[in-house]
Amino acid sequence: MDDQQHQYEHRRATIFALSSGQGRAGVAVIRVSGPGAPAILISMASPVPQPRIAELRKVRAPGTGDIIDQALVLFFPGPGSQTGEDVAEFQIHGGRAVVAAMLAALASFPACRLAEPGEFARRAFENGKIDLTAAEGLADLVDAETEAQRRQALRQAAGVLARLYDSWRSSLIAASALVEAAIDFSDERDVFADAVGRARVVVEELRQVIAAHLDNGRRGEILREGFQVALVGAPNAGKSSLFNALAQRDAAIVSPEAGTTRDIIEVRLDLGGIPVVLADTAGLREIGAAVEMEGMRRTRDRARRADLVLWVVNGAERSGGKSSQSAARLFDTQEFPTCEMLVVLTKADLLARNGGQGADASEFVGDPDVHVSAVTGQGIDQLEKLIASKASRCIGAVEAPALTQARHRTQLEACHGALGRFLAGNLDEAELRAEDLRIAVLALGRITGRVDVEDVLDHVFGRFCIGK
Numbered sequence: 001m002d003d004q005q006h007q008y009e010h011r012r013a014t015i016f017a018l019s020s021g022q023g024r025a026g027v028a029v030i031r032v033s034g035p036g037a038p039a040i041l042i043s044m045a046s047p048v049p050q051p052r053i054a055e056l057r058k059v060r061a062p063g064t065g066d067i068i069d070q071a072l073v074l075f076f077p078g079p080g081s082q083t084g085e086d087v088a089e090f091q092i093h094g095g096r097a098v099v100a101a102m103l104a105a106l107a108s109f110p111a112c113r114l115a116e117p118g119e120f121a122r123r124a125f126e127n128g129k130i131d132l133t134a135a136e137g138l139a140d141l142v143d144a145e146t147e148a149q150r151r152q153a154l155r156q157a158a159g160v161l162a163r164l165y166d167s168w169r170s171s172l173i174a175a176s177a178l179v180e181a182a183i184d185f186s187d188e189r190d191v192f193a194d195a196v197g198r199a200r201v202v203v204e205e206l207r208q209v210i211a212a213h214l215d216n217g218r219r220g221e222i223l224r225e226g227f228q229v230a231l232v233g234a235p236n237a238g239k240s241s242l243f244n245a246l247a248q249r250d251a252a253i254v255s256p257e258a259g260t261t262r263d264i265i266e267v268r269l270d271l272g273g274i275p276v277v278l279a280d281t282a283g284l285r286e287i288g289a290a291v292e293m294e295g296m297r298r299t300r301d302r303a304r305r306a307d308l309v310l311w312v313v314n315g316a317e318r319s320g321g322k323s324s325q326s327a328a329r330l331f332d333t334q335e336f337p338t339c340e341m342l343v344v345l346t347k348a349d350l351l352a353r354n355g356g357q358g359a360d361a362s363e364f365v366g367d368p369d370v371h372v373s374a375v376t377g378q379g380i381d382q383l384e385k386l387i388a389s390k391a392s393r394c395i396g397a398v399e400a401p402a403l404t405q406a407r408h409r410t411q412l413e414a415c416h417g418a419l420g421r422f423l424a425g426n427l428d429e430a431e432l433r434a435e436d437l438r439i440a441v442l443a444l445g446r447i448t449g450r451v452d453v454e455d456v457l458d459h460v461f462g463r464f465c466i467g468k
Helices: 003-012 037-045 096-107 119-126 132-143 147-157 160-184 189-214 219-225 239-247 290-305 322-332 348-353 380-395 406-424 430-448 454-461
Strands: 014-018 025-033 055-060 067-076 087-094 112-114 227-233 265-271 274-280 308-314 340-346
Touching (some): 014 119, 037 067, 132 160, 219 274, 227 380, 239 274, 239 380, 274 380
Parallel strands (some): 014 112, 227 308
Antiparallel strands (some): 025 087
C-alpha cells in the first residue's frame, strides 16, 4: 500500500474519543464519527436511535454481548452533524472502568481507531462545516480563562472573522475580474481604462481598510495571549512581595538578600475579565555576579516587550536612595521604547511608621501612581484597578472583529503588500497587476482555508485535545 492510499484510508476511518475530561466524573461523553458509526450503534445499542433524539439504552460489548453500561445514546446522520459525517454519541457513567471498557469495545471494530488531537474539528473543516478561523476560535474557546477571552473566542468560532475576510476576498475577486476583462479588451482603450479604473477604486478602499485592521495595537492578540505586565525596579524594592500579593499566593521567593530573583517568574491573573500575565523580574543594579547580570538582561528584555511596566520603588528608602537611582539609570540607558508605566511605592506600612519620610520617587522616575503594602494589603485593590484600566483601554471593544493570530497578521500583511504593488505599478501592464491581485486573494484565502492550505492544517488542529 503506497503512502497516498494509506493516508486516504487513515482519513476515511471511523474515529472515536472521550470528549469530556479525563478522570472520574458523573458523566463521560464518547463520540464516534465516520462511516462505521451506524454499524457500531447497531452492534452495541441496537436499534439506531432516531436522529438527534437521546434514547436510554443498554450498551453491550461486541462479540460477547456483555452489558458495559446503561447510557444515553444519540445519532447525528451526516451531513447534518458537527463533522459532516455520521456521528454517534454515548453519554455513559464517568467511572474509569466504564470509560476504559467502552474505548476497548470501540477499538475492536475494524477500520475504527482512536482520534488524533483535533481530528473531529479537522473533519468538520474538510467537510465544509467550519473554516480555519472558526476552528481557531473553537480552540481558543476551550483555552479561554477569562470572560473577555470567552467572548472573543465565541465570536470568532461563530464566524465573525471569516465573514469579514471573505467579504474582502469577494471584493478582490471582483476587482480581479475587472482587470481580466481589461486584458480581454486591451484593444478598446475606453473599455480598458474604465475596467482598470474601477478595479483601482476597489483596491484603494480595501487597502485602507486592511491597513486600519492591521494597525489596531495588537488588541485581539493581547486579549488572546494576555496583557503583559512587568515588575521592574531595584533589588529589595518589594517586587516579589508585591508579585505574591497580586497573585494571592507565594509564587516568588521573598528574601532580604539582594538579587534573590534571578529569572522571570510569571502568573496569570483575571482582572475584570481581562487576562493579565504578571512577571516578576530580577532587580536592576550596576554590579552583580554573572548569573545576576544575565537576570538583569532578561529583565530589560521583558520590559521592552511588556504592555505595561510597574516601576517598583522601595517606599521605606530614604529620599535619593542609591539603589533606586542606580536602577533608574540602567532602565533609562537601555533605549526602551515609550511604554505605559505605573510608579508603585511599596512598603507603605513602614513609611507610615517613619512619619511619612521615605523615597521621593519623583526625583528619578516620576510621581507615584499608588502606594501599596504587601503586608497590610493597602493599595493592592487600587493597583489592580489601575492595571485593569490600562489593559481595558489597550484591548478596546471586544465586540469589534480583531486580529487574534500571528498567522492572520502575516497573511494580511502579504495581502496589503500585494495591493500596494498593484497601486504603485503601471496599470497598463494589466497582466502584472492581475498577478498582484491573485497574490492578494490567495493570502486572504489562506486565512480562512478557501485555498489549499495543507501546510497550516497540522499547526491549527494540533492545538486541540483528543476528542475535539
